Amino acid sequence: MFEGNVLPYSFYIDGSVVDIAIRLLGKVMVTNINNRFTLSRIVETEAYDGEKDKACHAYPLRKTMRTEVMFKDGGRSYVYVCYGIHHLMNIITNAENEPHAVLIRAVEPIVGLEAMEEHKKKAGQALLTNGPGKLCRALGITRKHNDVILYDDSSPIWIGETKENLPFEVVQTTRIGVGYAEEDAFLPWRFFIEGNLFVSRG
């Protein structure tokens, strides 16, 4: 289907959640949902740290029904509903009982744009995936896809890397929509590919 391979379990375990958020840029997300195949490039991420980051749902190591998946070991999805309307997709990182996550804020469609439009029920061209809620809608990701294993290419969602890796510069800024996090709202934990047209407006 495409030249590339699934990222191994260790990709999600080694290094800090901030490191992994940066390394996820340029990787590809593959979905096979509702019999629709999509392939897209991750172009924008944010890191969340449940131990020391007030913006994280699991801060301070707060384990609830919703955050339970974050306490499992890395390489899984964490999907939750925001504002009662939008689904947001995260990638859990690091070891068990280290509730860290990377929010996928934007992707660049490569394969399956028609499927994305069908999922979204609205032909919006290039603006289908330039936001965390919009990309979940476009790919068909919902709460049902919480705790999906991402290092298995038979999963409905998995992450891989392609052979040809185009070079890019990483831009680092503060995160979007976390004003409630007091001083942690200023942590520079948002990353995106410089100049990419699919980055969210933020």
Next chain:
DNA sequence: CGAGCGATTCGC
């Protein structure tokens, strides 16, 4: 139980 609040998006 129920009040309060969003890791957003879209339209006016």
Next chain:
DNA sequence: CGAATCGCTCGG
């Protein structure tokens, strides 16, 4: 700039 809209958390 404000509404939409409901799952989740926490307090009573």
